[in-house]
Amino acid sequence: MIAIIDYDAGNIKSVEKALKKLGQEVSITRDAEVILHADKVILPGVGAFGDAMSNLKKYRLDEVIYQVVEKGTPFLGICLGLQLLFEKSEESKGVAGLGILEGEICRIPDCEGLKIPHMGWNSLHLTNDGRLFHGIEEGAYVYFVHSYYLKAKDEAIVKATTEYSTHIHASVEKGNVFACQFHPEKSSDVGMQILKNFVEL
Numbered sequence: 001m002i003a004i005i006d007y008d009a010g011n012i013k014s015v016e017k018a019l020k021k022l023g024q025e026v027s028i029t030r031d032a033e034v035i036l037h038a039d040k041v042i043l044p045g046v047g048a049f050g051d052a053m054s055n056l057k058k059y060r061l062d063e064v065i066y067q068v069v070e071k072g073t074p075f076l077g078i079c080l081g082l083q084l085l086f087e088k089s090e091e092s093k094g095v096a097g098l099g100i101l102e103g104e105i106c107r108i109p110d111c112e113g114l115k116i117p118h119m120g121w122n123s124l125h126l127t128n129d130g131r132l133f134h135g136i137e138e139g140a141y142v143y144f145v146h147s148y149y150l151k152a153k154d155e156a157i158v159k160a161t162t163e164y165s166t167h168i169h170a171s172v173e174k175g176n177v178f179a180c181q182f183h184p185e186k187s188s189d190v191g192m193q194i195l196k197n198f199v200e201l
Contacts, residue, residue, distance in 0.1 A: 001025045002199070003038035005065070007055040007079060009045030011183070018185035018195055032064045033064060040198065041068050043078035044185075046145065049105065050092030052080055061099060062200035069100055071177045076200045082172070082179035091148050101174060102153035108146070117147040122162045122182075124169075128157025130173050132180070132197050140178075142170075142194075150181060152185040 003018055004012055006028050019026045019042075027034055037040055043065065045052060056062045068075055073181070077085050086097050089105035097105075108116050121141045126133050150169040152158050160171035160180075171180045178198060184191035 001027060001038050002040045002042060003035045004028045005035060005041065005043045005095070006030045007045070007059055007061055009047045009052055009055070011044050011046040011079070011185075014183075014186045015042060017076065018192065019199070022192065022196055022199055024199055027056070030059045030061060032060070035061075035064050036067060036071070038073065040074045040201070043079065043081035043084065045084070047080055049080070049089040050095045050146070052084055053095050056084070056098075065098060065100070071176055074198065075177050076198050077177075077179035078185070079146060079181060079183055081084045081150060082181050085177065085179055086152075087151065089148060090159065097101045097154070100177060100182055101149055101157065101172060101179075103169075105148045106151055108149050108165050108168075109151060114165050116165075117145060118164045119145045122164055124160040124161050124162055124170055124177045124182075128142075128156060128159050128173075130171060131160060131201065132150065132171060132173065132178055132194050134197050135193055136190060138182055140183065142190055143153060144170075144180040144182045166182040 083105045157172045157174045162170045184194040
């Protein structure tokens with residue numbers, strides 16, 4: 001069973017729908033026991049960094065996430081879920097992230113001719129042999145919706161990058177922790193393959 005963590009952030013239903021398409025049993029929940037006994041755990045989300053951290057703390061889900069990671073359960077952060085795994089974000093100064101991975105979330109710099117938020121399809125440059133990207137071709141297109149981007153401290157954990165006004169770390173992996181800035185559940189066949197690779201870990 002795959003647990004999707006419910007902390008009042010948007011975009012949870014589309015992740016559930018994609019996983020069900022892959023034949024998975026899915027539970028959208030904030031019940032600690034359900035999350036801790038799941039085979040895989042996903043933290044999706046669209047919204048503001050500070051509000052999201054506040055909600056995770058309110059429901060004591062930050063503690064549950066630390067336990068899941070400690071246990072070695074495969075864990076996937078999507079979009080805001082990726083950002084929350086890191087130490088801090090320019091979007092919400094003074095708010096500490098989960099700090100499971102080292103790095104910071106920065107605002108995409110203004111660039112003539114490019115709109116922010118970045119909404120749409122961008123190609124990925126694959127690097128460091130990411131397990132989520134087995135069977136995915138170099139330059140494959142995925143769907144992004146974000147105004148802030150990841151700068152990971154350790155380049156070795158970065159498995160995919162993209163360019164939009166700046167160099168964006170689009171996906172990371174460290175041990176049992178995986179994360180994508182883009183939305184695999186909205187990225188057509190490529191995204192479904194990425195989710196399938198996560199499900200099959």
